[in-house]
Amino acid sequence: MTGPGAWPVPGADRALERARIGRSAPRPDGPAKVAGTFPYANDLRVPGMLHARTLRSPHPHARVRRIDATAARAMPGVAAVVTAADVPGVPTYGLIHPDQPVFAPVGGVARYVGEPVAAVAAVDGRTARRALAAIEVEYEPLEPLTDPRRAADPRTPPIHPNGNIYRELTLRHGDPGARGPVEVVDSYLVGQQDQAFLACEAALALPAADGGVDLMLATQWLHSDRDQMAACLGLPEEKVRLTLAGVGGAFGGREDVTLQIHGALLALATGSPVRIAYDREESFLAHPHRHPARMWFRHSATRDGDLIAVAARIVMDGGAYASSSPAVIANAVTHAAGPYRVPNVRVDGVVVRTNNPPCGAMRGFGVPQVTIGHEAQMDRLATALGMDPVALRLRNAIGPGDLLPTGQAVPPPLPVREVIEAVAAAPAPPPATAATPARDRPGGRGAQADPARIRRGTGYGVGVKNLMFSEGFDDSATARVVLELDRDGQPRAVVHTACAEVGQGFVTIAGQIARTELGLDAVVLAPADTAVASAGSTSASRQTWMSGGAVRKASVAAVDEVLRRVAASLRLPPAAAATPRRLLTLADGAVTGPEAGVSVGLADVLAAGGPVDVTETFRHRPTHPMDAFGQGDCHVAYACAAHRAVVDVDLDTGLVRVVELTLAQDVGTMLNPLSVLGQVEGGTAQGLGLALMEELVVTDGMVINTTFHDYLLPTAADVPPLRLIPIEQPAPEAPYGVKGIGEAPTGTATPAIVAAIRDAVGRDLRRVPVRPADLVLPPDPTVYLAPPDEDPEPQGPAEPAARDGMGLSDATPGAGTPPGPDQPPAPGASP
Amino acid sequence: MPATDTGSTPGAALELAPGLAPEPTVSYQLRVDGARHQVHGAWLGASLLSVLRDTLDLTTVKDACEQGRCGSCSVLLDGRLVASCTVLAADAEDAEVTSVAGLRPSGPARAVAAAFVREGAVQCGYCTPGMVVAVTDLLARRPDADDGEVREALSGNICRCTGYGRILAAVRAVQDERAGR
Amino acid sequence: MTGVATMRRPRSLSEAIDTLAASPGADLLAGGTDLVPALRTGARPVREMISLRRIVELRARGAAGDWLTIGACATYADLAGWSLAPGLAATARSVGSPQIRNTGTVGGALGTASPRGDLLTFLVAADAGVVVTGPVGQRQLGIGRFLADRHGPDELVTAVKLARPCGPQTYLKIGARQTASIPVASCALVVDRVRRLVRCAIGGVASRPVRALAAEDHVAETADWSTGALPPDAAHRFGELVAEAVTTAPDVAGDDVYAPAAYRSHAAGVLARRAAARCLAGARGADARRP
Known part of the structure; x- marks a missing residue:
């Protein structure tokens, strides 16, 4: 990556070459990135390429009566216009369920504002844009379904053949009817956040001589894209080849297919390279967002503060197409009780189809929403009990061996107690005084907050986040390691995976792992592509564990092969040759074995026997589907985190300034401490954005704020310094004991900040993001899912709902873990 | 939202206005x-x-x-x-x-770029070229800017990956280097 | 050059006026911070373009007699440190990001006349004069008349005139984040201790800045003009009257992505109270700044 045009960074190359795991190695792509020469997907240009643009429905719900592209096709400079009629394969695609049309077809229905209807390739972007204007589309507007609560009502007519329910989940653990003497009940609303990765979606599609297509693109999961593309293009998978181009951030927003199929269709239709790239408005419309959520919670406890029961109902708006909604709701439901020991849990969750923008993956994947809810409830409970909120959390902190609401025993380690204690013990920042410059008061210099009217607040947010894919998904990652001689005859390793580097730093970690295992400084990362088997998605906090595990496994196998060759050449006895690691070591480019009196250069081994070329696939421990009551070992592992937020609030204007954030996090083993810090600082900032300013506002299905002018992101003036207290407890099942780190702090920052604001102003604050108006105007009654104190469900054990509009639910009564001893037998459950 | 506010055109990506006259x-x-x-x-x-x-x-x-x-x-x-x-x-x-490419020959930009790599200020890197230009400009005008001033001066440069912590660390590192600290 | 419109780059004001006369309806390009993004999205059509950037006389600013004159092409950055115009400088500092302050101009702010424009709000409070120049020479309009009538198609804004300050002035603003945001509500207050009056304008709340006349009168009547101080409760009352003025303003903005309308009037009241406390503390010192 340190190619021509990269800036020389003194010391970086040497530091990099030497860095093994555990060191804060700098990024190998850093010098190119600071110089601006790193090639992102939207920087790719080839001679003669065409420029594509997409025509999108302006209606939240409309039947497409007619599409006439005659005039557009006749325009000078227009090479092709494609619509649903030009899709040769399966007409729909999707991450989990293929329910989304490549283009809304004539006679069919467009279900959200921004749904693709046609795409154009032209000689330049302006011509493509003008060609879109020349395509006539006749729509018959239909009544949009935009209220998720209406969508959840079985009486509401379906807006898609698959129905309006993506997934409905019932979780019953212990005695679902259990109550306690102290109860707090409330509802919470979480707005729609956008990933807002900085480089908008882009790809370059190249038609290939074999009738296939090569695509260079920014994505999180090459193989998932390839499989969906191949099905829609009607091509065998081997004729759809994807290579990762530079990715400018992702955060879940590149997990779904957006422009991939459109670009490939146009390249195949025109026989020319096609560049397809979105601008910001189109990006906002095109990729799925974080699910907005309405949540009702009831927490019951003893008078001493032991949690007895948590009841919750979660309604998530999945928008027009399924994306990853079925998995997101599973995360929300299984994490709804938080990192606490709760003997009796009852959660009902549903994610529905509406004519709002599709929602899918975003950092935290369903967990940030419920963390906002359960942490608000823990504070309310502490108030009701007259307890310190930290003491209440410590009293109920879950730990290894305790049962999660799914009935799964907490896999060790999970230092919930430690993270809470660590943030609570951190020194508090100095209070604001009259001498605090206006710049550092809420609202900054513009608002000139009156120091006498600034109130300080402190709040905590504690959470747990599952790592990697769940519910029995066959999750694997593959790596290939080639040991070979370079042109100077020196040994080097080439590491090849399909892992998408989206900014998180896998390229750094992969090199560190390979250098550590191979005892070799010269490690080169091959571009990620589909020539090697899948790495799975760069999501779910999984790549260091999964693709890192694969790189390690392949590196170990490569070393074994080298040692075997040396053992064989030495004609060691068969017993010794079978376990050459007992006698031989590969380090610093040489195989040595003092006992056997061996010292052979790796270069000589490779020269004699040719390159060593091994491919290995890594899998984590298998997980299992949940049964009809949400019981089962559905998650692989967990990481916990605790944030303490300190805020200043201007009581007159309701403006909030976050003064300081402290984070204690369960980080497993840190392979690269600098990278850990960068990940948690970034995740924290996104949590701050959700707490205070980030919301995609959707009114009657129309997205109102599709620009950075009115979808505001935190700036350097909004994000305070973060103090990180890493809690290092290696995860025994993981390579080197690692844990994924990017997601957990995103979920805890938001509730900590909201709690700190509550502490400052003494209001309940049921809606996130918190807006200044919420702090100074009368509370908004529409936030409630159900009025407080009113249980939205009848008492006692309920029928498992397990409605699944796709007819693809794994949850069948009787399957999986039987109900616990305290739980009445479920209908249909075999004893 | 008042109609004259050009920044808030709902669904501007759907805008079909350009028409067919030659541009x-x-x-x-x-x-x-x-x-x-x-x-x-x-x-x-x-x-x-x-x-x-x-x-x-x-x-x-x-x-x-x-x-x-x-x-x-x-x-x-x-x-x-x-x-x-x-x-x-x-x-x-x-x-x-x-x-950013044109800043190359001058020393300060090189120091800024090196600090960005070393201090972990680069993740996806998409904001980085603009950020390096802004930081270089700031340090040329206000070499001793304090933390608050640096934050305000960089408020026109959004980074979505880093939460700014390592970027600010890189700016401080350059200031320290120059001050011989 | 082909096509229906092109780029004109006059180097003097007279050349600009001739160019404009030859192509009525042309777009005047100052900083471009509003126009250029709008051209890209198609929100504004591309027309004949006359750039004013090269006209040195439009970038001048200065003081003569009782008046300050600011050329239409002065940028916010040019004004941010101008000690002769503290209110204008505070306004300029509060605009957007450094990049926007380096680019956006006074003339551009008047051309766009966005109701959220920081500068426009201050100019209304300052009762600024807008100098427009056309083929028959230049004329000066009050800011109110300028906003109502604009100027002729053959004229362009060449300068803004402000009375030399005769008392404290300030510009306060609530944005949706700590900095670099447009105002959800803003308040410009200009105190004239010679004429014993104040002018107050509220931005971001209606289709143009709102003058709070009843609130202004209240201050004029209650202030101790020998010291320039308000009596203890007057700043509070001033805030209430400003909030009322916002609520009853014509074309008041509704709820939007930043805030409900009710918040804007509340915030305007708070900012007005703060502005009054800052500008009308009199000789009593810092304590008087606490409402």
Whole structure:
């Protein structure tokens, strides 16, 4: 990556070459990135390429009566216009369920504002844009379904053949009817956040001589894209080849297919390279967002503060197409009780189809929403009990061996107690005084907050986040390691995976792992592509564990092969040759074995026997589907985190300034401490954005704020310094004991900040993001899912709902873990 | 939302207004990073950003919002820090445009870039070229800016990955180096 | 050059006026911070373009007699440190990001006349004069008349005139984040201790800045003009009257992505109270700044 045009960074190359795991190695792509020469997907240009643009429905719900592209096709400079009629394969695609049309077809229905209807390739972007204007589309507007609560009502007519329910989940653990003497009940609303990765979606599609297509693109999961593309293009998978181009951030927003199929269709239709790239408005419309959520919670406890029961109902708006909604709701439901020991849990969750923008993956994947809810409830409970909120959390902190609401025993380690204690013990920042410059008061210099009217607040947010894919998904990652001689005859390793580097730093970690295992400084990362088997998605906090595990496994196998060759050449006895690691070591480019009196250069081994070329696939421990009551070992592992937020609030204007954030996090083993810090600082900032300013506002299905002018992101003036207290407890099942780190702090920052604001102003604050108006105007009654104190469900054990509009639910009564001893037998459950 | 607020056009990506009349074009010269470039027949309405990237293939300048709100496209225009997406390219004819690539020969930018790599200020890196221009500009004008001033001065440059912590650390590192601390 | 419109780059004001006369309806390009993004999205059509950037006389600013004159092409950055015009400088500092302040101009702010424009709000409070120049010479309009009538198609804004300050002035603003945001509500207050009056304008709340006349009168009547101080409760009352003025303003903005309308009037009241406390503390010192 340190190619021509990269800036020389003194010391970086040497530091990099030497860095093994555990060191804060700098990024190998850093010098190119600071110089601006790193090639992102939207920087790719080839001679003669065409420029594509997409025509999108302006209606939240409309039947497409007619599409006439005659005039557009006749325009000078227009090479092709494609619509649903030009899709040769399966007409729909999707991450989990293929329910989304490549283009809304004539006679069919467009279900959200921004749904693709046609795409154009032209000689330049302006011509493509003008060609879109020349395509006539006749729509018959239909009544949009935009209220998720209406969508959840079985009486509401379906807006898609698959129905309006993506997934409905019932979780019953212990005695679902259990109550306690102290109860707090409330509802919470979480707005729609956008990933807002900085480089908008882009790809370059190249038609290939074999009738296939090569695509260079920014994505999180090459193989998932390839499989969906191949099905829609009607091509065998081997004729759809994807290579990762530079990715400018992702955060879940590149997990779904957006422009991939459109670009490939146009390249195949025109026989020319096609560049397809979105601008910001189109990006906002095109990729799925974080699910907005309405949540009702009831927490019951003893008078001493032991949690007895948590009841919750979660309604998530999945928008027009399924994306990853079925998995997101599973995360929300299984994490709804938080990192606490709760003997009796009852959660009902549903994610529905509406004519709002599709929602899918975003950092935290369903967990940030419920963390906002359960942490608000823990504070309310502490108030009701007259307890310190930290003491209440410590009293109920879950730990290894305790049962999660799914009935799964907490896999060790999970230092919930430690993270809470660590943030609570951190020194508090100095209070604001009259001498605090206006710049550092809420609202900054513009608002000139009156120091006498600034109130300080402190709040905590504690959470747990599952790592990697769940519910029995066959999750694997593959790596290939080639040991070979370079042109100077020196040994080097080439590491090849399909892992998408989206900014998180896998390229750094992969090199560190390979250098550590191979005892070799010269490690080169091959571009990620589909020539090697899948790495799975760069999501779910999984790549260091999964693709890192694969790189390690392949590196170990490569070393074994080298040692075997040396053992064989030495004609060691068969017993010794079978376990050459007992006698031989590969380090610093040489195989040595003092006992056997061996010292052979790796270069000589490779020269004699040719390159060593091994491919290995890594899998984590298998997980299992949940049964009809949400019981089962559905998650692989967990990481916990605790944030303490300190805020200043201007009581007159309701403006909030976050003064300081402290984070204690369960980080497993840190392979690269600098990278850990960068990940948690970034995740924290996104949590701050959700707490205070980030919301995609959707009114009657129309997205109102599709620009950075009115979808505001935190700036350097909004994000305070973060103090990180890493809690290092290696995860025994993981390579080197690692844990994924990017997601957990995103979920805890938001509730900590909201709690700190509550502490400052003494209001309940049921809606996130918190807006200044919420702090100074009368509370908004529409936030409630159900009025407080009113249980939205009848008492006692309920029928498992397990409605699944796709007819693809794994949850069948009787399957999986039987109900616990305290739980009445479920209908249909075999004893 | 008042109609005159151009930043808030709902669904602007769906805008079909341009019509089919021939688009007005202009030709002019641009001076970018010390080199002269002839621009032939560019659309009159094109921003400096789009001409740099799409006409001249100078992709070191990044585009992310095209509304002057994110700073990814920051360049110096006659020495002033601007968002090139808010500058009409045809109006930059006799100006000196300096991108991150043009900062190269001078020492401060190199120190900033090195600190960015070393301190972990780069993740996805898409904001980085604009951020390096902004930091270099700031430190040239205000070498001793305190933390609050640095934060305000960088508020026109959005980073979505880092939460700014390592970026601020890199700025401090450069300040410390220069002060011999 | 082909097509229906092109780029004009006059180097003097007279050349600009001739160019404009030859192509009525042309777009005047100042900083471009509003126009250029709008051209890209198609929100504004591309027309003949007259750039004003090269006209040196439009970038001048200065003081003569009782008046300050600011050329239409002065940028916010040019004004941010101008000690002769503290209110204008505070306004300029509060605009957007450094990139926007380096680019956006006074003339551009008047041309766009966005109701959220920081500068426009201050100019209304300052009762600024807008100098427009056309083929028959230049004329000066009050800011109110300028906003109502604009100027002729053959004229362009060449300068803004402000009375030299005769008392404290300030500009306060609430944005949706700590900095670099447009105002959700803003308040410009200009105190004239010679004429014993104040002018107050509220931005971001209606289709143009709202003058709070009843609130202004209240201050004029209650202030101790020998010291320039308000009596203890007057700043509070001033805030209430400003909030009322916002609520009853014509074309008042509704709820939007930043805030409900009710918040804007509340915030305007708070900012007005703060502005009054800052500008009308009199000789009593810092304590008087606490409402």
